Amino acid sequence: MEQRRPTTVRPEPSHRPDPPATIAAIATPAGRGGIGIVRISGGELGALAAALSGKQPAPRRAVVADFKAADGSVIDRGLLLHFPAPHSFTGEDVLELHAHGGPVVVHMLLGRCLELGARMAEPGEFTRRAFLNGKIDLAQAEAVIDLIDAETQAAARSAVRSLQGEFSREIQGLLDELIALRVLVEATLDFPDEEIDFLTAGDALGRLARLDERLRRVFSRARQGRLLRGGLQVVLAGQPNVGKSSLLNRLAGDELAIVTPHPGTTRDLVRGTLHVEGIPLHVIDTAGLRETSDQVEKIGIERSWRELERADVVVHLVDANFGVGEEDRAIADRLPVGPARITVENKIDLAQRPAARGETGSGVLIALSAKTGEGIELLRHELLNLAGWQPAEGVFTARERHLSALNETATHLAEARALSNRLELFAEELRLAQSALATITGGFSSDELLGEIFSRFCIGK
Known part of the structure; x- marks a missing residue:
């Protein structure tokens, strides 16, 4: 019998034998500015905060602190914020150092964090950890960089909708309908001698038609979002x-x-x-x-x-x-x-x-x-x-891989309809459709795909 949610490759945090490595990066753009932010994420960061500032900040409260070098001299005075796990962007302990925005100052602060045991974050590693720790799904993670790269107000608004989970909820709704349909098919396969025709009683072909129609509507909105983005x-x-x-x-x-x-x-x-x-x-x-x-x-x-x-x-x-x-x-x-x-x-x-x-x-x-x-x-x-542009409200950002996954899903549903009188093949096409659809939000996603997506992020994200 099927699970109600698609299987995902990302591990549960409780299954990790070792605490995550502490990573650090400058989270503000290069150059001079009023404020420069260094972000740190990892396991328990209390010792690092104490060594850096001599303070143990209360959760989610900005604390004025002197950020100190190894010899005790002050690098800068700024704000220290602590977001304890799991209530942070990455799902891990997170520290943010808000300093004056001169390039020398923020690089000195980053260097001090590296001295205290952190390592430089890779491109997109903060967002990747948020995904791996279940804070966001893959479509939401991609919306982060889409929001940063938005060239128009319409593109920015569509990226925010995806970041808030609107696209993901549409995909999950499709998955729920698809899984419910698969349950009917599997029941018929598992109990072939029962007098009840599960497919007829459950209106399997009617469900498939409604699923097709909903998929077309989602594809239309996603296509609009891809145009706004690219x-x-x-x-x-x-x-x-x-x-x-x-x-x-x-x-x-x-x-x-x-x-x-x-x-x-x-x-x-x-x-x-x-x-x-x-x-x-x-x-x-x-x-x-x-x-x-x-x-x-x-x-x-x-x-x-x-x-x-x-x-x-x-x-x-x-x-x-x-x-x-x-x-x-x-x-x-x-x-x-x-x-x-x-x-x-x-x-x-x-x-x-x-x-x-x-x-x-x-x-x-x-x-x-x-x-x-x-x-x-x-x-x-x-x-x-x-x-193919049709002005509409509620467009969410999407990428070419999302459209490809939706097209692949539609192809498998069409094959399923053609094979509805051959139950085993009908069931297999539905399974393949679910697998293709789940790649959008991160179920069944390969490590290669994740590496390609997150490598396009900037270091501080």
């Missing part, structure tokens, strides 16, 4: 002198690229970032795509093609005065198949045409003027449409 990679492509640099400048609202009437002005990649509905759009202006004997321009064109392979969206610019010509079609044929594509007819101010959006055999076509700005909003909205 944004879209938009690459501008086309012949020389079709207005790619002018379009980049118009979108970014700044003179990022040099604009001249001479073809071949842009010889290397120029990048700019703008935010539309809170989504970062990373726009890259490329060298004009043409045959050339100029070695510098040739290198720029080669780099342009490499960037096009990595794009989420390719904006193919053509001149509105001439439309899509033979050379434009040759470029279009060479563009990578994977990225979404928008064809833009630029310079409608010269062609005396109105801004417009239309559908063609190859996709969406937008007529605009990068010079005057007419039609730019049509392009912005189209980029959001291609991203």
Whole structure:
């Protein structure tokens, strides 16, 4: 019979034979500031606090203390805070030393902590210990770095929702429904001779359909969160002198690229970032795509093609005065198949045409003027449409691995539905779906995955 919660690889604290090593790190950014914080986490830290300050601070109370060197001289006077286990961020004893924020002072304090037996924390080790000690799950741990890295208010709010457990609660709700369904299936397998048909009595296929629908809703919210976190990679492509640099400048609202009437002005990649509905759009202006004997321009064109392979969206610019010509079609044929594509007819101010959006055999076509700005909003909205953005409240931050896990879960549920008349295979697909889903919050997660995730954190987190 199944447990109600997924098995996890992280050990229970009571099962550790040895106390955790004491780790220390500077928790504030490098450079000068009003306050510098050194954070320490480990086993019993009373002796370290006494050696450092001569005091035993009361739990969760800021105490004014002189932080002393080994010879008894004062390094600095500041605040000492003690968060005893298990009521701390890491679940271990934690000390925080709040000193004046000069780089020399905080490094002297860190050095003193290392003299007293602590070791330097690895990147993300404080958050990793919080995860291992059950204070947060893996999705919440990733939300910590997402909050730090947020580029917009919308991204920050979505990261906070994940950090507070909103995404995790959605995943756990899915797991609870999936486990309940597996219980029905296992009961039918374990008692094949019973007169009761557990699958029919428990509406197994109806449960599976409702589970599918809930999974789709969670995926939609997670996909929005991934867009807020990472944004879209938009690459501008086309012949020389079709207005790619002018379009980049118009979108970014700044003179990022040099604009001249001479073809071949842009010889290397120029990048700019703008935010539309809170989504970062990373726009890259490329060298004009043409045959050339100029070695510098040739290198720029080669780099342009490499960037096009990595794009989420390719904006193919053509001149509105001439439309899509033979050379434009040759470029279009060479563009990578994977990225979404928008064809833009630029310079409608010269062609005396109105801004417009239309559908063609190859996709969406937008007529605009990068010079005057007419039609730019049509392009912005189209980029959001291609991203799948739908403004909604309650979006939580998510990562590509989360979307992959949700997709894998959906695939196994679809396989289960197809195999509903073959009970053993039906049960196996449900088990695989649960395993895939549980990786999001940390159940069944490998040490390699944990190492990759936490290595991206800064030292003091």
